[in-house]
Amino acid sequence: MLHVRSLARGNGLNHLMEEKMKIRCDVLGLCETRQKKEMSARWEDGCAVRLGKADGSRSVGGVGFIISKEWTTKIASCHFVSSRIGVLNVNLSGKATLKIIQTYAPTSASDDDEVEEFYRQLDMMLARKSTYTVVMGDFNAKVGKGRQGERYVGKFGTGERNERGERLVTMAEARKIYIGNSLFKKNSEKRWTWIAPNAAHRNEIDYILVDKRRILQDVSVVTPFNTGSDHRLLRAKIVIDRTKEKKTLHLTSREERVKVYDGKRLQEAMERKSWCRIDGIDDDYDSLIEKLKECLREAKEAGPREQKGRISEETKKLLEKRKNMKRTAEDHLEYSILSRVIRLQLKRDFEKYRMEKLLKAAEERKSLKKCERGMALYKSEVTKLKNSDSDTADERGEVVKICKDFYTKLFKSAVKIEPPPSLQGKENVPPILVSEVERAVNLMKREKAPGKDGITSEMLKLGREQLWKILAERFSHYLNTCKIPSQWKESRTILLYKKGDREDLKNYRPICLLS
Template identity: 20%
Template sequence: MNVHAPTEDKIDDIKDRLYEELEHVFDKFPKYPMKILLGEFSAKVGREDIFKPTIGNESLHEISNDNAVRVVNFATSKSLTAKSTMFPRRNIHKFTWTSPDGKIHNQIDHILLDRRRHSSILDVRSFRAADCDTDHYLVVAKVKERLAVSKQTVHSVYMTRFNLKKLNELEGKEQYRVEISNRFAALENLDTEVDVNTAWETIREDIKMSAKESLGYYGPKKHKPWFDEGCSKLLDQRKQAKLQWLQGPNELNWDNLNNIRRETNRHFRNKKREYLKDKIDELARNSKIKNIRDLYTGISDFKSGYQPSSNLVKDENGDLLADSHNILNRWRNYFSQLLNVHRVSDVRQTEIRRAQPLIPHPSPFEVESAFAKLKLYKSPASDQIPTEFIQAGGEIFCSKIQDLITYI
């Protein structure tokens, strides 16, 4: 859990509300997994003897302030320890905040951990050279945790995403047809000695290899597409200016750092505005030409922010479940209530009809019509062949599938 506490000069009511909410959320955590609280507690923890079982002997400060007393009381009530004040370090590696003039140094960012798992954190220190454009330093903890080996074997299938957008272009579609035609031309005609499964595996691999050669795959999605080489150079300049200020905290270096910060932030704002303007213009064009798919895709990119993936689920009371056995029971009960609407005796048995023994072979027109009726923009099955590949295959592809169906 990440915590951002009020500063020392805030009134007690604000602090009380924070710790009440913190306790309410903390109590909802599962009991067994390791719990870590970290963030800016605005607490200057001292080295008082009464606090040593919770905070240790290596704090930067001698006397605790009011926020520190609140942190220690909360940690004691929840069987937590402050690992950020338990490792012997030089003072420069204990600082977590420095005043703008470089004269005041405080240790106000802390890491709290379960007391029974206190040995899982091996070290905690601050890194002054990490450039985050803030007056706080980066606090890094080295964690060692024993993970239970899952007894259940999970079979995951890696699905490659082909660049289907190229099929909308005439050149890309024609290149795909030429590639797949050349590969199919090398195949021998199906005869009675060829296994159906082997023939289909060969056709499927030819389709995938043709798509790979002509279309390629989707590239990784950039978190910030507007971030270019100019932004990277400005970040390097800001980092060098900060290192100069850390090595010589004088007024000249501080003014130089502020100037580079302002220039960097201004450049970032302008680049982001240009990117957003281009995206909005693209959405307007898609709306004008009735390109609904790309329109909604662009809108969802704007609306969706950070979406962490989690395996946790909630029970009937809204509490989180982390144990795999409890999660499985929760899903079982949920689907049991959702799907078991009728009794088994109320469900009519579907009459099974067998195919007629003599069915005429499908004509090329029927195969082509069946391909045209397939829905687009659907996720492919385990064979990883989207509908777009089938419809863009051309006459040779239809002929090859017709021969396979006829042989079956």
């Protein structure tokens, strides 16, 4: 987890995502984002970004999560209780669930009522049932070492416990949740999570807590990670049930490579396959798609890494310089000035990158709108919808049901449709020609989203005559039998937001992608 200080200004989120790609992390909790409104999006690398909004009256707080691409399919729900507490629910194998609570406790300047309200809300979230629970955040508290009789505080805490630390320990003991930082021995340099503005004081005030001690392997700060915050990134290594999960909860985040297929290798792979039809149109179609995907896997090349080029070499040198600084009291002023310069440089770099891309698109007479979409670092996602009673649902299953019920009702018709007249006698239907398939494939637009089978127009074009012949033979068979694969009747539906309330399904346009 990381106290980011703010993501509301400049390119803070873009820079954070650039840094995240360099570390191993599946769920990154954030606090003090100061977001003006909630954000639910899919980043360009496949990560899910969920950010709550700050307290509007004071522009403080704001928590959120960044979930790795591998874990996005496991998200059950994500909601924000307040500007200080967010909850991410994850489905694990079987019926096991993981509840991750991200917090940002009131500072020492806040009154006791605000602190108690924070812990009251946190206690409510802890009371909700889950197989495993992880709590992380900036608690603005010093816990120190565990005392006699305390079961859930370890002996490796730092500093003297203060009043807010006492409140955190009371909650941990009452809820039987372990303060993870205190369970592992580290040297003092690897324990502090916050540094004072004058760099004279360093404290451990950010914590990761778990309800089951056996799943926690380590808690440590990640020193190379640097976004200019006065807090250091705190990371837990968690292993949940080795025999079932078989994976630790942090996997390497890798930069996506561009998918490249060799046409010649694809055709050679296709020559080695048997493309004879099998009994059953649906089974035959499944077999056709599976064989084609096998050939595509053989023809796939390790394409070049996609160079984003948003950050200039000059800025990268400044970032490297800041990362290597020791952050002592003597160089504190230099560090602060350097951080300001980096923020300005990043803003200029991103704007320069954008203008160069738009100018190039204009010179090549390409769509500027499409160019803007191509430069987008993320795409918004639908995570909340109102049901027929105007109640907001954020559980994935409920959201899917709302969509299903809405569009079933919308497209359902009571009009009786008479079956088409049957043709008398048999008529010889000419077969589909390979040239007809070739023309249809060549007319297909590039870079369009595929249907449920995942086959794109680019893949069909690479198969050339060998693939077109197979398709022509299948199409002729479907025409003669007057039957088509049932898979053609299934679609992958995406929702495009138009305007108005984002939680109202009427404000979305559905697009059905067919195989």
